[in-house]
Every structure is written in C-alpha cells, then in structure tokens.
Amino acid sequence: MTYSGEGGCLTGIHSEEQFSAPVIALSGGVGGAKLVLGLTRVMDPASLAVVANTGDDFDHLGLRVCPDIDTLVYTLSGLSNPETGWGRKGESGHFMDVLTELREETWFFLGDKDMAMHVARTRRLALGQRLSEVTRDVCESLGLKVRILPMSDDSVATLVETESGLLPFQHYFVRDRCAPRVRGFQFDGAAKAAPNPAFLSALADRQLRAVIIAPSNPFISIDPILALPGVRSALRDCAAPVVAVTPIVRGEAIKGPTAKMMRELNIDTTAVAVAHHYEDIIDGFILDATDADIVSQVEALGVATIATNTVMDSLDDRVMLARDVLEFCHEISPPTGDRHISP
C-alpha cells in the first residue's frame, strides 16, 4: 500500500470511536514528542499511553534527571522550548550561572524552572516512590490526560561503545556532543528490569488499536524499550498493528545523531535500514513522501508501507502525520482486531 499524505485524504474511518480506542506510542525525546503531541490532537488523550525511554536517565549533581520523560511532559503540556525541542520555554539560567561560579560541572544545562522537576522527582524516589508514580503525579499536577509511562521503574542505563571507550549516554550525547565514533550500545540493567506493568497490560488489552513506534532514534531511544524482558514478544502478540515512523528522510536524520550512528555502525542510512532494524516486530512502516521511491524496498521485507509527510515543522504537520499514522494502523488492522490468533 502506497499513499502520499500530501494534500490527500485517506478513506479510512475517521469516527470518534476509532480515535478513542487505546493506542500505545513508544517514544524517545524531541522527535517522538512531536508525533505524540499530534496524536493528542486527533484522538482522546486519555486513551493514549506513551511509553518513554528511560535509558537516557542519569544521576547528575545528586539529582535524578529523566530527559525523555521531561521532554514529553513539557511538549504535551505546552511548556516546551520551541527552539530546542527540549527544556522549557521562558527558561532562565540563574542556577547555572552560580554553579559556574562554584566551579561545578556545567556541561548539562539545568534551567531554573526545570530544576523543580528534578528536585521533586529525586525527593520522591528517595522516599521509595516508583518512577511511574512520580511521573503520573507530575502529569496530573500539570493537567495532562495522556498517560506517560516510563518504560520501567527499574534503572536502565544506556552506555555507548565508542572508539574512546564506553561512555554513559549523557556524556556521549551532551558532554561530548556525539563526537566519538560509535561501535555499539549496551543497556545496563535492562536484562533484569521489569517493563512497566501498565505498558504490558496496555499491550495485552484486546481493545488496543495501534502501537506506534515514534520517529525517535532506533538505537538509543527505542532499542532500550525493546531490550526489556518480554517486550518484543508482547509486541508480536498484541492485538493491534505495530507501526514505525521513520526517523530517516532522504538518508539523513531530521535531528540528532541517528544517521551519523548508522554510518559508524556500517548501516545504510536509509529508511529501509530502519524498517529492517524493526523487521521482527512491525507490521507497518511509514517513510517520508520524499522517499516514496523506496516504498517497494520496505514492502519487500514483508512490511506494509506508506509514504507521507513525516517532517514535523509545524503543529499542523504533527497533527496530519498523527492522523495518517492512525489511519494507516486502522487500514492494516485485521477485521477481528486480532492479527495473530486469527488466521
């Protein structure tokens, strides 16, 4: 199936019923949050569960920092900085100014408002609360209806194997600005971490209508989620189609180091390679309209594929892509709503 969303109109069901059925999105930070924001505009946010990568989380200056969760929270509550995609709009840096005077580590920016999130979270975790509880309370206090589910309440730390040695993710990503050449990744703690029970029960819901892998970095944003015990098989067994949106457009990443990493890992920097990366778990793949010429290459993997506009510059772009994704999921859903038990 090939479809160019640009100016077109899908003929699938647009009813409220479809768009209020349960949907799961797997997401990293900035890129994923854009699509998730779009989803909240075309479906009942209360029916959307966003599973957030926590492999980026780290302890910094004694505080527990969860960059992807916070980017999702800020984006979905309209508080995010539109220029960076991460952090808060109208943010100030007085804390950082004094931290510099005190000769502390300043390579990771912590805005004055943002600090409250880290201090509150660290305090609650120290009291024994689970990250999922803390995140739920934060969402509630900001009036968010969408559920943001940390992929696990257990600590998982993404480590980047580089030519300069093994680096904690934020050291690679922020401090070293992704400069070291990448050889691979480790998800420390993943093998023993329990997936968020709310994630697993959402996957097991027979009413589930779509699992969307957001256009996040496959290696550092989505793979940590997939590395959790039982997640791959739960994705294969779930009632809904699993659809990934490409983070690669015309051989380059919209943002971040995805393409650079692929080159360093000797992987073709194409949407096809991304689809291949997810091959064992996805039913559908969405690549960019400008890559429509390679749709057949993805289809050759046995994956239903459409091409549409995936570059989300404006809010309209986000909303339109979200609608396209949900329509596509509906179109490739088996009539029974169960793709694996039914023949």
Place this chain on the structure above:
Amino acid sequence: MTYSGEGGCLTGIHSEEQFSAPVIALSGGVGGAKLVLGLTRVMDPASLAVVANTGDDFDHLGLRVCPDIDTLVYTLSGLSNPETGWGRKGESGHFMDVLTELREETWFFLGDKDMAMHVARTRRLALGQRLSEVTRDVCESLGLKVRILPMSDDSVATLVETESGLLPFQHYFVRDRCAPRVRGFQFDGAAKAAPNPAFLSALADRQLRAVIIAPSNPFISIDPILALPGVRSALRDCAAPVVAVTPIVRGEAIKGPTAKMMRELNIDTTAVAVAHHYEDIIDGFILDATDADIVSQVEALGVATIATNTVMDSLDDRVMLARDVLEFCHEISPPTGDRHISP
C-alpha cells in the same frame, strides 16, 4: 569601664598590628553577619575566623541547607539581599514557582541562584567531603579572605521545645514563623559532635587577640556553638578576652524572636540578662548606648562593660561598631596577652 561610643574616640592602639592579629567571631545569621562585615573592614580579613552556627542546618527537598553559613557567605561577598539580610540580591523564584505547581513543600524559599549553593554542597557532602572543606571551597571560589568555619563537621540539629511539642528549628522559625510559645531548646547531636578543629586551634593560638560573640540570638545561634564538647572551657582558657555584643536594645531585639523567646522563658528582656546568660565565658560586654543606664548592672556581674551604638543600619554603623569592639577587646586585654595563666 563605661564608654559611650556616640561621637567619642577611643584612645587605644589603632595600629595595623593590632587589627591584623587573629580574631574569632561566633555568629549566627543576619545580625551576626552585619558585625562580621564591619570587622572585615577594620582588620585584615585573613586574620578573622568566623565560627558559624550550624544548628539551623537541615535537609530540605533532599538538599542540605545551611542558612547561617550562607548568610555569612552572601553578606561578606556583597551578594546578600539588603532588604531581608538573608538570601541573595537580584534573586529570582522560578524554581519555587514550578515547585508550587508540582505541589511540593514551599514554606522554605529557595531562590534560583541560592539553589546552586545547596546542590553543590549536597553533592560534595554525599561524596564524603566535610562541611568545613565545602565551605572553604565556596569561600575561595567567591574570593573571600575571611575564614568561615562551620562550628562542627558533625550534624547538630537545634530543636525547639514548644507548647505544640518539639519542633525542628526551621519548622519553628520559618514554617511556623516563631508563633509557638517556647519552653526550651535541644541541640541534638551536640554532645557527640566534634568542634571544628580549626576553631579549637584558633582558640589555642597564643596570638589570639579577641573572641567576639556577635549580637546573634543567644539561645538558637550561639548556644549551639557553646554546647559542643570543650568549647566553653576553651573559651575560658584562651589568650584573648571574650566579648559579647548585646542583641537586646531597650528591651527589644533588633530583629528576630530573641525578646519573644526571653519572655516565654521568663527571662527579663534586658541586655543584663544576656550578659548573665554568657557570664561564665565572657570578659567583656557591649550594650547599646541607649542602655547606658544599665552598664553598672552588667559590671556588677564582674564583666567589663561599655555602651556604644550597636544598631547597625548602615555600613558605617557596622564598621564603627566593629572598631569599637576591637578597641574594647584591646583595652581589656592583659598586657601579657594571657589573661588566665598570668595573675
């Protein structure tokens, strides 16, 4: 000895020699910091050791907060808020705004700049550094020459016995705004805490020229220091006169709950009562010029006494009082510089 400093001029030695000799000041926060600032203007700051009360220190939102140390640091580095006496000038409250949104505890104000101090200190203490090391590094990074010595590296917590029960100090002081009636105080941990070794060695220095008890609250700012094992005897044995400056003027405290506490403890709210409180350790007492009529009552305790302007509204007031205090210490010093070994 009676002396009204108002317009007068002491005939004591004004030489640089005297004012560069070692001096110790015992201090709490705002009131004490004013006199200490004055001292740094009339003597070599490198010869001044300020022993800071740490009984007010507490853990809040996972951060170690040391109000008296920070008030001294901010005051002495010119960063303090001139309107409150505590906190930083030009401070912002973005962190607190978001903390409020997140429904965290907000009764204790933590400014955005101020936060850096707490985060840096908490991080370093967690690494095993001593509070005295952390404080030294902070002073160094701000270019301070005066030494600020936490009274102890061990934790001492002032508890206020009130009619509403036993309250941690900051709950009494900030959260409950000193409203509960006071019955007494406890300095939890003091009996087992080691006084700062730099404090004890400064007290043992034969060159020591003065120990000044700043016009801080005797019960909650100075008594915690005096409660540390060996401090009272070291004060009695030191080579220099110990001189206290009254925090009570005409029966009222310049600032804070000192007079209210005295009333609730059934102590006369007079400078004489303060001198009596310190009777076993002081050689001299300085009361306010407006209390000159009660000088003889303090002298009756066997304590050398002068009356001068102790109300420090302006920087000039602080400098003049500091000069008066140092002059007075010089005047009551025995010629040998040793008041206890020599007859």
